[in-house]
Amino acid sequence: MIYLIALAAVVIYVVATYNDLVSLKARIAASIQEIGNQLKRQVELIPNLEASVKGYLKHEKDILKMLAEARKMKDPSKKVAELLPKLQVVVESNPQLKGAEVVSNLMNELRDTSDKVMYSRRTLIDLSADYNIKVTTFPTNLIAGAFGFKSEKGFAVSEEDKETPKVSF
Amino acid sequence: MINVFESVESNKHKSWLVVAGFVGFVLAASYLMARGMAAYYGYESTGLEFLGLGLVISGVMSFASYYFSDRVVLGISGATPANRKKDFLFYTVAENMALAAGMPVPKLYKIDDTAMNAFATGRDPQHAAICATTGLLTKLNRTELEGVIGHEMSHIANYDTRLMSIVTILVGLLDLLGDWLLRSTFWGRRSRDDEDKSSGGLFLVLGLFMAVISPVIAQIIQLAISRRREFLADASSVKLTRQPSGLISALKKLGADKEPLEASNRATAHLYIVDPFKGLAKLFNTHPSLTERIKALESMA
Numbered sequence: 001m002i003y004l005i006a007l008a009a010v011v012i013y014v015v016a017t018y019n020d021l022v023s024l025k026a027r028i029a030a031s032i033q034e035i036g037n038q039l040k041r042q043v044e045l046i047p048n049l050e051a052s053v054k055g056y057l058k059h060e061k062d063i064l065k066m067l068a069e070a071r072k073m074k075d076p077s078k079k080v081a082e083l084l085p086k087l088q089v090v091v092e093s094n095p096q097l098k099g100a101e102v103v104s105n106l107m108n109e110l111r112d113t114s115d116k117v118m119y120s121r122r123t124l125i126d127l128s129a130d131y132n133i134k135v136t137t138f139p140t141n142l143i144a145g146a147f148g149f150k151s152e153k154g155f156a157v158s159e160e161d162k163e164t165p166k167v168s169f
Numbered sequence: 170m171i172n173v174f175e176s177v178e179s180n181k182h183k184s185w186l187v188v189a190g191f192v193g194f195v196l197a198a199s200y201l202m203a204r205g206m207a208a209y210y211g212y213e214s215t216g217l218e219f220l221g222l223g224l225v226i227s228g229v230m231s232f233a234s235y236y237f238s239d240r241v242v243l244g245i246s247g248a249t250p251a252n253r254k255k256d257f258l259f260y261t262v263a264e265n266m267a268l269a270a271g272m273p274v275p276k277l278y279k280i281d282d283t284a285m286n287a288f289a290t291g292r293d294p295q296h297a298a299i300c301a302t303t304g305l306l307t308k309l310n311r312t313e314l315e316g317v318i319g320h321e322m323s324h325i326a327n328y329d330t331r332l333m334s335i336v337t338i339l340v341g342l343l344d345l346l347g348d349w350l351l352r353s354t355f356w357g358r359r360s361r362d363d364e365d366k367s368s369g370g371l372f373l374v375l376g377l378f379m380a381v382i383s384p385v386i387a388q389i390i391q392l393a394i395s396r397r398r399e400f401l402a403d404a405s406s407v408k409l410t411r412q413p414s415g416l417i418s419a420l421k422k423l424g425a426d427k428e429p430l431e432a433s434n435r436a437t438a439h440l441y442i443v444d445p446f447k448g449l450a451k452l453f454n455t456h457p458s459l460t461e462r463i464k465a466l467e468s469m470a
Contacts, residue, residue: 027271034268105257108257108258108261111311112257112261112265115261115265116264116265116268119265119266119268119269120268122269122411123268123269123271
């Protein structure tokens with residue numbers, strides 16, 4: 001009777017550990033997909049953001065340029081008359097020029113998207129570490145060995161990615 | 170200096186030790202009170218039916234607050250849903266922390282109050298909500314907010330609402346048993362305890378003693394569990410962000426903010442990231458002191 005209970009306990013342990021390792025592997029695979037997913041989001045997001053910010057900034061630059069030209073003229077009234085309808089449209093749709101806010105929103109979006117990629121990599125790193133610990137530590141390594149589970153390499157950074165980017169203004 | 174994984178593990182162990190001590194205490198106290206009642210009624214009853222009845226009543230009373238915790242608490246606190254456009258920082262930080270914790274993004278709410286605070290609630294990660302005050306959202310930068318949201322996210326991932334509900338049920342059980350025993354000996358008939366007179370008397374005395382002191386002791390242990398879970402959530406938050414400095418600086422800002430939160434009350438105090446009342450004896454606090462928490466975080470930094 002005791003042997004039977006001991007045997008049952010061992011079988012339950014082996015099955016549980018096997019299932020654990022299999023589900024960890026599945027979650028590692030899913031986390032790699034998640035990294036791809038976040039990278040794709042970034043790829044789609046950045047050009048759109050860039051285009052909309054550029055569009056806005058150009059529009060603002062044009063207004064400022066026209067105003068500067070008007071200031072330089074000896075008799076600006078003619079230019080102002082030409083400029084006024086345009087300015088009115090601008091003022092109506094934009095109570096104040098808000099280039100700074102648009103750029104700061106862009107920076108926030110950029111930080112967020114790179115954070116998302118970083119955190120999805122983090123998930124892969126943590127899951128691989130959990131899995132590798134199970135594969136190599138006793139007694140789970142016996143079961144991992146018996147069923148041919150191998151260590152995962154996790155996330156690797158290429159040499160060129162390790163260089164600190166230089167910032168110049 | 171310990172790394173963040175060791176810190177999370179050691180906090181988990183300490184927390185389970187306190188919980189195990191609590192369960193042991195509840196078992197011993199309710200056993201003694203049940204025996205006391207049995208002795209009082211002259212062994213017509215074993216006292217166990219009182220135990221069962223107490224558990225059912227206490228369970229039913231706490232179940233609704235557990236099961237509907239996300240809706241009830243948000244209703245009390247007067248919170249409104251947050252959206253991505255208006256609360257970009259809050260929304261995206263919560264998305265990223267959920268990504269790091271490997272769980273769905275909780276429902277996000279904000280309370281319109283200039284005091285700085287935040288809380289998490291919900292019975293499991295699928296029915297969870299995180300709520301922050303507008304004061305917190307405007308005064309913290311992104312790194313600090315990640316620390317705070319990571320802390321709340323960890324409460325959800327560690328099933329703290331579930332744990333505290335079970336603890337509340339057990340504290341309620343001791344309250345009920347103690348109350349019944351005191352009332353029945355005060356008003357009730359004295360039985361003919363013909364058999365086993367001396368041990369019956371002993372259990373009655375022990376039971377009465379427990380009836381008086383166990384609700385107080387149980388509450389003190391409940392608060393100790395709550396404080397342990399705060400340390401665990403701090404450590405788990407650092408495990409998500411890997412930047413203890415963010416949470417440290419957020420806690421310092423929260424500590425410097427002396428404004429009390431109008432939307433909180435006794436019933437919801439234990440939920441918040443910092444005690445919304447501030448001050449009170451250490452033993453009766455739902456949260457460890459900020460200096461202790463900052464010290465624990467700095468040991469990981």
